[in-house]
Amino acid sequence: MSARSLNVAATRIGTEALGPGVRSVLWVQGCPFRCPGCMSPDWIPERAARRAEARELAAELLSDPRVDGLTFSGGEPMLQAAGLAEVARLARQVREISLICFTGYRLEQLRSRPPSPGVPDLLAAVDVLIDGRYVAALDDGRGLRGSSNQRVHHLTRRLARCGYDFDGRPRTAEIALSGPEALLIGVPPTGLLAAFDTAVDTVRDTTSPGREQHHER
Numbered sequence: 320m321s322a323r324s325l326n327v328a329a330t331r332i333g334t335e336a337l338g339p340g341v342r343s344v345l346w347v348q349g350c351p352f353r354c355p356g357c358m359s360p361d362w363i364p365e366r367a368a369r370r371a372e373a374r375e376l377a378a379e380l381l382s383d384p385r386v387d388g389l390t391f392s393g394g395e396p397m398l399q400a401a402g403l404a405e406v407a408r409l410a411r412q413v414r415e416i417s418l419i420c421f422t423g424y425r426l427e428q429l430r431s432r433p434p435s436p437g438v439p440d441l442l443a444a445v446d447v448l449i450d451g452r453y454v455a456a457l458d459d460g461r462g463l464r465g466s467s468n469q470r471v472h473h474l475t476r477r478l479a480r481c482g483y484d485f486d487g488r489p490r491t492a493e494i495a496l497s498g499p500e501a502l503l504i505g506v507p508p509t510g511l512l513a514a515f516d517t518a519v520d521t522v523r524d525t526t527s528p529g530r531e532q533h534h535e536r
């Protein structure tokens with residue numbers, strides 16, 4: 320896989336569930352962490368998913384003219400940092416977008432011991448970095464971060480004064496149906512994940528073929 324080629328778990332064009340404004344989201348496949356209670360366990364295995372070039376992804380993510388920001392999540396974005404940095408660079412050639420990125424690494428480690436060669440380039444492009452592993456016992460049901468140990472770093476001032484409370488805002492999530500798949504997008508409010516699982520299991524039991532479910536943050 321070249322530096323500009325990515326292993327993509329999913330994309331979502333035009334959502335209001337993962338940051339301020341209307342955003343497109345790119346989830347990468349593969350994560351070295353195995354946080355108990357991870358919202359997107361399907362994206363943890365280091366397996367081949369959708370292979371796509373950065374240029375193709377940048378065009379796809381901006382295909383909705385309302386989109387004014389991108390969010391990178393996963394999986395672990397920092398393991399595909401070079402490709403994601405290229406997606407951000409190409410997108411900004413077309414439109415002035417903000418960039419939010421989730422990572423299970425701590426910012427200090429990303430700076431001192433980057434886990435892949437493109438990390439400095441991606442950090443240079445990111446406006447808001449949400450760092451640290453998810454800890455279910457510290458999930459307080461608030462904010463865009465999944466648990467209170469995770470930190471919101473404004474690496475630029477671009478989203479610092481937009482009025483969006485990354486740490487304390489009430490959570491929202493979207494459910495999207497796409498063919499046989501049901502996608503839950505966003506950091507879900509308390510109880511929604513279990514209700515979503517129950518609803519999908521009920522539909523699966525009563526329909527054929529069954530609906531696959533994914534939780535995405």
Ligand code: SF4
Nearest residue numbers: 350352354357394423
């Ligand atoms: S919560 Fe995030 S860092 Fe933890 S296993 Fe899931 S994708 Fe990886």
